[in-house]
Amino acid sequence: MNAVSVENLTHTYPAKRPSKTPRQALNGINFQIHEGEIFGLLGPNGGGKSTLFHILSTYFPPTRGHVEIFGVDLLRDIEAVRRKIGVVFQAPGLDPKLTVQENLKHQGHLYGLSGEILARRIRDVLGRVGLADRAGEFVETLSGGMKRRVELAKGLLHQPKLLVLDEPTTGLDPVVRREIWAHLKDLQESGATIALTTHLMDEADLCDRIAILNHGQLVALGRPKDLKAEIGGDVISVEAEDLPALGADLERKLSVKSTIVDGMLRIELERGHEFIPLLVGAFPGRIKSVTLGKPSIEDVFIHKTGHRFGTEDRLP
Numbered sequence: 001m002n003a004v005s006v007e008n009l010t011h012t013y014p015a016k017r018p019s020k021t022p023r024q025a026l027n028g029i030n031f032q033i034h035e036g037e038i039f040g041l042l043g044p045n046g047g048g049k050s051t052l053f054h055i056l057s058t059y060f061p062p063t064r065g066h067v068e069i070f071g072v073d074l075l076r077d078i079e080a081v082r083r084k085i086g087v088v089f090q091a092p093g094l095d096p097k098l099t100v101q102e103n104l105k106h107q108g109h110l111y112g113l114s115g116e117i118l119a120r121r122i123r124d125v126l127g128r129v130g131l132a133d134r135a136g137e138f139v140e141t142l143s144g145g146m147k148r149r150v151e152l153a154k155g156l157l158h159q160p161k162l163l164v165l166d167e168p169t170t171g172l173d174p175v176v177r178r179e180i181w182a183h184l185k186d187l188q189e190s191g192a193t194i195a196l197t198t199h200l201m202d203e204a205d206l207c208d209r210i211a212i213l214n215h216g217q218l219v220a221l222g223r224p225k226d227l228k229a230e231i232g233g234d235v236i237s238v239e240a241e242d243l244p245a246l247g248a249d250l251e252r253k254l255s256v257k258s259t260i261v262d263g264m265l266r267i268e269l270e271r272g273h274e275f276i277p278l279l280v281g282a283f284p285g286r287i288k289s290v291t292l293g294k295p296s297i298e299d300v301f302i303h304k305t306g307h308r309f310g311t312e313d314r315l316p
Contacts, residue, residue, distance in 0.1 A: 001071055003162050003193040004033035004056065009065035011051050025051040026062070027216040033162075033195055033209075035070075038188055040207035041197045042297070044309050047213040049197045050166070056195060057087040057164050070161055083111075086155030090166040093151060096140035100131060100150050103139060104157055111158040125153040128190070129183055145176030149183060156187070163187065165196040169203065181206055201297045201309070212301055219304040224297060231295040231303050234272030238265040238279070239288040246286060253282055262308050268295075 009029040012022045026048045033039040043049035055062050056069075058078055067074040069081045094103050101122060108118040126132045129149040139147060148168065155163055168184070169177040181203070184194055196207075204210050205224045212220040212227075220227050238258075240246045243265050247258045250265075256275075258267045269275055272292050280287055293299075301309045 001035060002032040003035045003070060004195065005068040006031050007066040009055070009062050009067065011055065011062045025216050029218050031211050031218060031221055033193065035193050036188065036191065037208040038184060038194045040204050040210040041195065041213065042199070042204050042210050043213035046215060048216045049213050052213070053164065053166050053197050057085065058082055083158065084160055085162045085164055086158065086160035088151045088155045088163070088165040088168060090170055092147065093154070094139045094147060097138065099136050099138055100126070101135040103150060104153060107154045107157050113158065121157055125156045128156065128187065129153045144172055145179055148172065148180055152183065161193060163192050163194045165194065167197055167199070204297045212304065214305050220300055227300045228295040228297070231268055231299055233268060233270035235293050235295055235299050236267040236269060236272045236276065237291045238267065240265060240286055246283065249283065254278065259306065261302055261306070266302070268303070
């Protein structure tokens with residue numbers, strides 16, 4: 001069984017004022033999340049990933065389409081879906097004046113947990129996120145990384161089958177980010193299915209599969225290494241004065257196609273290191289600089305859309 005099945009998902013935000021037109025945030029999205037995988041939702045500003053996160057977390061229903069969470073229809077039985085998912089929002093959801101244990105106790109009460117069952121669940125989830133010795137500490141005294149782990153513990157308290165996270169490492173330094181990802185990998189090994197949004201390319205590489213969104217469209221879906229392999233070879237970026245003229249001459253003289261992206265001429269080519277001397281020799285004095293690199297997730301986005309990745313999208 002798939003953890004998540006999304007079919008023809010469409011969402012349109014109504015116009016804020018009569019003079020404005022409705023905004024379509026998602027347009028016929030289709031994908032599945034396999035049980036036991038870490039699945040990343042990646043997209044620039046206005047891409048649709050935050051809208052998709054809010055639909056999966058049952059924050060609001062889609063305009064059209066069909067969503068199932070472990071076989072349960074999201075629109076027909078939202079309460080059953082909520083029992084199957086744990087949600088960690090980007091905005092903090094902890095009471096800083098309460099202890100870690102008190103925060104989790106209140107979360108447990110929301111799911112009807114109490115007594116020894118709740119106490120055992122709290123001990124278990126704090127152990128899973130490496131905070132068993134911090135239960136009695138006030139949240140306001142914890143570091144940013146520890147607070148994020150308490151958020152994870154809250155999401156896991158009712159033993160969900162799917163954990164949905166919105167930008168789980170936003171605002172954290174690189175060391176803490178690595179710690180959070182280590183905990184996510186541990187949760188995956190213990191059987192959890194994880195869906196998360198991110199705007200960080202290196203985090204997308206850590207996912208088993210990713211869905212890349214742009215202007216409400218699903219532009220790429222698959223394992224990061226497979227998506228990068230679709231580009232093939234190397235990515236060459238060329239700085240020059242007259243990029244359109246250079247691109248035209250490049251195709252005419254060397255039969256190589258190129259695109260202009262953010263003020264650079266971009267070439268995707270096998271064995272790029274062998275082509276660079278030929279390129280420089282063919283256009284003496286016209287090229288300012290040349291860089292060579294292997295395809296990245298951002299290169300996948302550029303390849304699919306023709307422009308660079310932007311910032312994360314937000315609700316209107």
